[in-house]
Amino acid sequence: MTTTKRGRPRSFDRETALVQATLLFWQHGYEGTSISDLTAAMGISPPSLYAAFGDKRALFTEVVDRYGSTFGAFMDSALAQESDPRAGFARMLDEAAVSYTDPRHPAGCLVISAATNYSPQTADVEQDLRARRRANVRSFEARLQDARARRALPEGADTRALAVYFAAVVQGMSQQARDGATTQELRRVAELAMMVWPEPSC
Amino acid sequence: MTTTKRGRPRSFDRETALVQATLLFWQHGYEGTSISDLTAAMGISPPSLYAAFGDKRALFTEVVDRYGSTFGAFMDSALAQESDPRAGFARMLDEAAVSYTDPRHPAGCLVISAATNYSPQTADVEQDLRARRRANVRSFEARLQDARARRALPEGADTRALAVYFAAVVQGMSQQARDGATTQELRRVAELAMMVWPEPSC
């Protein structure tokens, strides 16, 4: 496998095209974005798109993977970088409030909103995103169990319920952002949501 | 305007057909449900559907209106029937947990999930449901302002933030239900969510 390039070089930048595709899928969802929409935004023809990315489904998967390592990366990093679990969840919610209303890109979270309505032939796409969301809930729960083991949560804390709760709050914030909620409103929501955190004191 | 019926009688029950359409739209969303899907489930042909309901958009509007006065009615009634505002919101969240996971119909809330991905030509449908969700937030806020006026909430309570918070929790619970959360998990989420309610005591 050599790194030499032969043949006619690609006339467009693959990364730039991927960003355009991300914005479209983010805004309109998987089914709401057509190949025609994509090629128009990318400035390329259908055969070029298929040669560079495979098919629509493969392009979407690549978009979601890239999204997870860029726009969506704040979640894992907030939980991982804060030594105090409570501070980690608080930071995650606050950063979600800011990111979901960032005017530089579509509102909300792509993983949450890009495939909620699925026709039978796109059920696999819906299942893909659903699996990612479920993995997120499990990630929350693992962090909470770790916190409980390290005495940052009371012995009897229901980590499963807390994980589902935080996941629901994040998803609700995404939906609210798409419905027009402001950054300030969502930051207040994030602040309120943290009040359920069980305190050993009091 | 007479009530006499002339001409060939309709061969299907309109209400039954409307219920079938509701289940399809609830499960697969507006764009994910085709006329072909609808006619197959209703057991009628396209011209019969168009004669009875207008077009796809009109049928969907009728479905959503009917949904609001049946499956979705628990929200308004919970807030209206409980004299204590806190009890009203608690009951609303708990009933949402039960309703959103009721195996007798699709999971979650139709108004929340039936049109989140919109292509340009169906933006009006998205805007319709969005308006209903915004009206819901305003309804929450009005109830909270009423509660504050009646000293059931502290003077300085941020009713706007609380309204957006409760709306986000409800929407998150709907999404979690569609992702497979159980009734018990969501009831625990509802219970946790009520812990943000500001108490004049303590």
Added chain:
DNA sequence: CACATTCTTTAGTGATCGCTGTAAAATCAA
């Protein structure tokens, strides 16, 4: 019965969907 009215079925409309066959254009290796 005949007639008007309403719903039915059959078959199809143009438009758009995701996707691709074909051949010219643009590069590198020899």
Added chain:
DNA sequence: TTGATTTTACAGCGATCACTAAAGAATGTG
């Protein structure tokens, strides 16, 4: 230059989309 390789633009594939024209079938009215 010659040939191999890869991408390009053009055009169109079959399938499905929401929707409907046309004519037959089933009712009430006269």
